Amino acid sequence: MKDGVNGVALAVFIFFFLAVTVIGFMASRWRKAENEASLDEWGLGGRSFGTWVTWFLLGGDLYTAYTFVAVPAAIYAAGAAGFFAVPYTILVYPLIFTFLPRLWSVSHKHGYVTTSDFVRGRFGSKGLSLAVALTGILATMPYIALQLVGIQAVLDVMGVGGGETTHWFIRDLPLLIAFAVLAAYTYSSGLRAPALIAFVKDGLIYLVIAVAIIYIPIKLGGFDEIFSKAGEAYAQTNEATGQPRGSLVPGDMGQWGYATLALGSALALFMYPHSITATLSSRSREVIRRNTTILPLYSLMLGLLALLGFMAIAAGIKVDNGQLAIPQLFENMFPDWFAGVAFAAIGIGALVPAAIMSIAAANLFTRNIYKDFIKPDATPAQETKVSKLVSLMVKVGALAFVLTMDKTVAINFQLLGGIWILQTMPALVGGLFTRWFHRWALLAGWAVGMLYGTAAAYGVASPTQKHFGGSSKEIPGIGEIGYIGLTAIVLNIVVVVVLTFVLNALKAPAGVDETSPSDYTADVGDPGVKAELPPATAGAPGGH
């Protein structure tokens, strides 16, 4: 790492950061609607986004700064295993294509803002809805914290924030400022702010990747050279484990892990509240389906980005903290001003998802905890107010998390979050297609999946950690190493199916279903589905 502050890079970084801040505040006036007090406005951008806005918003949302730092970092550390992010983000689109238009339709018809709203309406169970909401909030919080880790990595490499000896307040001041600004414009503009900022973020990211993928290999002597150097580096024995550091292609042992991790992560990704929020903000079913055909462009970019991990090895980057590998590569390879652009891309890349995630978590709290359990007669204006405040609290919580605890804690929790959020799948996806599942069976399956997943992850040790050392473990009954989340969801589904048979045989009372089959295919223009702005009463559907 170079000593001192990289002044040029920092100046460029600050320039972009200021530009984005202005955009964030101005966003509140963009496509402003009349019923601005409703949660649909603040929390879903008026459900009015077309194909392009949705593309930038979902892209900016799903491919976070942490992804940009962590995926090449994983490649840098171990090689092939880290590349699972590419099949994972390929597989997510056929899933979205199949499932989310149905969720969009039923949500539009009944004014649902969150997945828990849907689960409550479908199964008539506040308990199940609460379980889904809590899981969503728990899984999202560490994800927000990790966005901060992404910003920190960039600040570290730029030389801002000082060393370990600096007073903590001075060291963390840049991060505090960045987050205060983010919190302020999310509060005032809602989902419109990240939607607009996503344009800047993605423009910068595409620019940086395009340049990096051409410029760096030329400097390093071509891909042949890069991969042969990387291959040598992986073959060397890691002193901590006594095994090679990694490999260029997964061996027989690693293939189950690779496939299950790709599938499990794809299933988890679109269950996350922030993906659902961005999806529901789109204008029609068509927008969602059309987006699944253009969003994979981001996966291509992610694949190219992952290759930077090999380049970091070939360029002889040596960092203790793998997260710093890519920012360091940029600083070593690029002229200062372009390194600044690259850092700005990562930094802004953290702000967009952090904003959407905090809005999604706030919506869950407001709709499914505050309104269902604390104040059932809340008006849409009150809902919006609570949601705005909670979005602030969520961010402060994430900040406290990152500043007071070790970074590995955030990473561990994010790993757990993926396993947890996957356990809401039977209720959500099952509910979209059938009402056969019994609400109590779904709740029991969820509990079993959560417990198994947490316990199994706790038991995974790594050379540096006793617990939560990874997300893969031997699959009971098969004996191969696989993703814990996937094992947990299989267990979950088995419990749900068996208990549903039992409960139906016992004639246990099923909840009231407020949806009808035609709700799941309703589109803009159908009776009861408003083209743009939902009625002001949309905040109080369902007759509770």
Added chain:
Amino acid sequence: MQEETGAKPPTVTPGRVVIALCLIAPFVALLWVSSYARVEPTFIGIPFFYWYQMLWVLISTGLTMIAYVLWRRDQRARKGGASA
């Protein structure tokens, strides 16, 4: 396509089978890791393992597009059939 009015079109049609195949194909291809876990043949120096998966980004995009077009046609035929 819908000649008799009032009759509900069958749930499973050839078009819908093609849609399903388009959506399932990426899962088969990418979860079958041993089919592509090798270094040769390389492409401009990039091992097969990596460029093959990136190629699948493009293939699956194409397949999803086909599914999208077929689905729209299917929906239009059904709506047209219902109102005719």
